């Protein structure tokens with residue numbers, strides 16, 4: 355709906371599929387916004403490999419994600435990351451909870 359209202363719908367092609375299988379080729383740049391943050395490192399590598407296969411030599415892959423700064427200072431991204439780790443990515447939860455503990459040390463009184 356937003357695409358139609360923007361007047362850009364004639365420049366957009368919607369292609370169903372999974373980024374783990376193939377990325378449509380023939381483009382100079384690919385933008386991924388808030389797509390890779392809930393995948394494991396291995397899965398992100400697979401997605402990037404599919405992007406590499408689709409990209410021409412001069413192509414660009416543009417990633418939009420929140421940056422989590424190191425250290426124990428409060429940061430809303432740490433809360434979001436914790437939610438992602440615990441609620442959405444159960445199969446990676448153990449590894450990611452270990453990472454989150456590291457991030458949250460000294461930030462929370464008690465990490466459950």
Ligand SMILES: C[S@@+](CC[C@H](N)C(=O)[O-])C[C@H]1O[C@@H](n2cnc3c(N)ncnc32)[C@H](O)[C@@H]1O
Nearest residue numbers: 371372373374375385386387388389390392418
């Ligand atoms: C958090 S949403 C972000 C949506 C949008 N880019 C935005 O910023 O509002 C994550 C997106 O990843 C897409 N996604 C999930 N698994 C995917 C896959 N295997 N291949 C391609 N896209 C996938 C979902 O359809 C969803 O649109």
